[in-house]
Amino acid sequence: MSSILRQTFVMTRANIFSLPRRLSISLSMVLSVALVVCVLAGFLAMAKGFETALQSAGSPSVSVVLGGGTNQETGSDIPASVIRTLQAMTGDIGVKRVGDGALVLSREMVVTVEVKPVGTDAGRTLALRGMDAAGAAIRDHVSLSDGRLFAPGAREIVVGDRLGREFGLRTGDSVRLGTVDWRVVGTFSAQGSAFESEIWADLDTVGAAFDRQGQVQSLRMRLAEPAALAVLTRELAAITTTPLIAVSEADLYAAQSERTASLIRLFGWPLSLLMAIGATAGALNTMMNSVSDRTVEIATVRTLGFSRLSASAATWIEAVLLAAVGVLLGLALSWLAFNGWQASTIGGNNARMAFQLAVTGDVMLRAGLLGLAIGVVGGALPAIAATRLPLATALRSRG
Amino acid sequence: MTTANHLEPYIQLSGISKAYAIGGETVPIFSSLDLKIPSGDFVAIMGPSGSGKSTLLNMLAGIDRPDAGCLRIGSSRLDQMGEAARASWRAHCMGIVFQFYNLLPMLTVAENVELPLLLKSLSARDRRGRVEKVLELVGLADRARQYPVSMSGGQQQRVGIARAIVADPALLLCDEPTGDLDRKSADEVLAMLRMLNREFGKTIVMVTHDPQAALHANRTLHLDKGAFIEERRAA
Incomplete structure (x- = not known):
């Protein structure tokens, strides 16, 4: 393992082990990511379920x-x-x-x-x-x-x-x-x-x-x-x-499903993106808090010779890991809450059409990627901040 | 451990100037500061608060740069190095002991001591071997798996010293190493620094407020208003 990887690994490990010191704010980041993922997965599962119900009805023969x-x-x-x-x-x-x-x-x-x-x-x-x-x-x-x-x-x-x-x-x-x-x-x-x-x-x-x-x-x-x-x-x-x-x-039902599924997604994505912006601000706050909490530790290892990159990467990795926990939690919740859930809407003949929400692999992938994006974007600025700590001042701020 | 050559001036400061901008005003810390410390020396630097002791130590550690002048340590011109080069220099040429130990509380004693070795091309086995050796030297071989929080201040500072010397640097910088310790623990730490200087030839620069601590050094330099005003040599 190269020196830079070893540095990043040990700093990431130190970050993770120090999470109990900032448990509540870290948990709030995890939960906000989970909420975004859960909401988006819910909408996408609805669209997917509706599409599946209609498309599986149609035969090309x-x-x-x-x-x-x-x-x-x-x-x-x-x-x-x-x-x-x-x-x-x-x-x-x-x-x-x-x-x-x-x-x-x-x-x-x-x-x-x-x-x-x-x-x-x-x-x-x-x-x-x-x-x-x-x-x-x-x-x-x-x-x-x-x-x-x-x-x-x-x-x-x-x-x-x-x-x-x-x-x-x-x-x-x-x-x-x-x-x-x-x-x-x-x-x-x-x-x-x-x-x-x-x-x-x-x-x-x-x-x-x-x-x-x-x-x-x-x-x-x-x-x-x-x-x-x-x-x-x-x-x-x-x-x-x-x-x-x-x-x-097949074409008849595909056309019908496309209209309604697009409408569901049209509501789902903007709502989820708005929530994601809020969650990103939360992630940013959490990670800034993390950098602040670890000021002395970061300054200490950098004084020992650790690179700026390792301090930055470890902060970023922490953000992405917290987001990943939120993603897993959100996906688990959405699967438990929505998968197989019966819903209905007005179908093509102005009559009620029942369908089953489907939290499928691609639904999880899309919702999960949005959740991870919150960690990636929210962790970027604090990661840069971690590299810019003035060492002399940081070392004096007793841990 | 290597034994340093006692004949060459190891640290050389010539015409060092440093000023800070505070509230839009420039406050000079040093102007044309000169200093020579031979290899293998043990120097205590004393002085009132604001005299520039910490600034001097930060410059010697490569975490701060002079505004002007020449700062040479060994064959390295620290005043001409960029941030990355100074980080690399710190990793290979210097160990530092902090007043408040600055141990990472979530890492064990052995893991804390191992930190500087992660910057070197050493196998895990070699790193483990070196950690065991220095922990034995500071008398903490049986505490390797403990966390710093479970140890006394004196023991934590010995861990700090072990971390500073594990990569075998020629230069050891100590920032108030006994400032947070009781007399007995302070004396143990100072005796250890003395041993490192005498037996292993480490060049040691120690900033301290404690006159008794300074007595353990070969000589004491008094810094006031940005200039050395007095020098006392050990009897």
Whole structure:
């Protein structure tokens, strides 16, 4: 080990061992860094959880066709003539077909309904999706957790697992949606994705119950392969003058998640940065206090021949180490407090969408780096101050 | 330990001037101060407060620089050295004993004594060997693992002396080494300095207020108003 490293090591060690002399101010620095890290990790975990819920819902092998000049299901309308024409086409339109040549397709419509969670009076807006029988199978990673799928023509619903847990809905329960009662005949899992925030029922039954007979907002189709989306887009343009767009399910949800996740980050980062500025001022104060507390020790070792660099580096290392402790504490707290925490927001169909906060590796990395930056920036000036101690004066200020 | 050559003037100050700016006013400490100390000498410097004793010691230690004049120690011109060069010179050529010991309380006795050796290219084993040797010399071999706070003032000052001599410097500077000690401890410390001077040929410059401490030196220089006004040689 080189002399300068040995000097820095021994001075850092002396700094760390002298921390009990300035315990309260050092602890306050650790806690302020922990708070900044915890808050930022919370916001980032929220954005990450929201993104995960939506992005995992989208498959590149499924196409969503929307009409009416909108890129959301709400406000979209697919004319019946278009659906009939598509179903009558026998050539390759980029969509998978079953044994009898029929397209793997689900006509769908979303209506918002108010549901009161068990034991509460306040209703919450949820998405009730009417779909064809093929609708569940078209979606990736969807499986029944309990019961069975709804029967065509019956007032039966299946409920996403996340929604079922939150609202206390179980197979066999009856729930009023709109003006009629529906029976829960099953629950489904979609690996925690946004689908689990929906209620599914037969399209025609939903249309009848909500006076929207014959209305179709979107078509979901299983593509022959992801690249076949271009074929479908071309065929749609050829069969109608109605403005229809075909997007992959993955792109549809990615776009939805991007807007909200950006909004969450837009609040999270400035708030965390403002807090970080405050914490940096705190770190600066703590480290100035540390230099002041160790004036005689620094002056003594420098009189013995220790370099300015070792005094500076040791002060800086102390700041970064204290910040690192704050980072670890903040990350541990955020993981305990936020990871897996259920949250909800208004999703793409103006209905409630539940998701799970995710304190992932990249969330920890970003929040942790901000915390370390507080130590690096807050320790810089005191590190310089440690090198500028006038030795003769410092030695006289009895330790 | 090395034995110094007694014939050459080891420390030489010629025409040294030093002034401090205090409250916008320049206060002269020395003007044209001359001093020669041969190698292997033991010199006590006495004088009233404000006479410039500490400033002189700081300049000899390379932690302060004269405004003008020549300050030579051995073959080194301290007045011409930059901060880094003076730090390196301190590490290799000088040991210092402080009035209040200036031990690092969070390090053990052995670790405190080892500090100057960290600046040298020595293996951990060699450093340990040297530390053990000097602690034995100052009679604290059995206290190596203790912390300074658990020791008396006299013992702490012996640790300070061990730290000052562990790198085997030719020059030992002592700033009121007995100023914080009772008579008995002070006499032990002074006897140790005397032994280091006589047996190991260390050149020692000691600033003190204590006339009894000064009696242990070969000669005593009285400093007043920036000039040496009297010299007393030991009988």
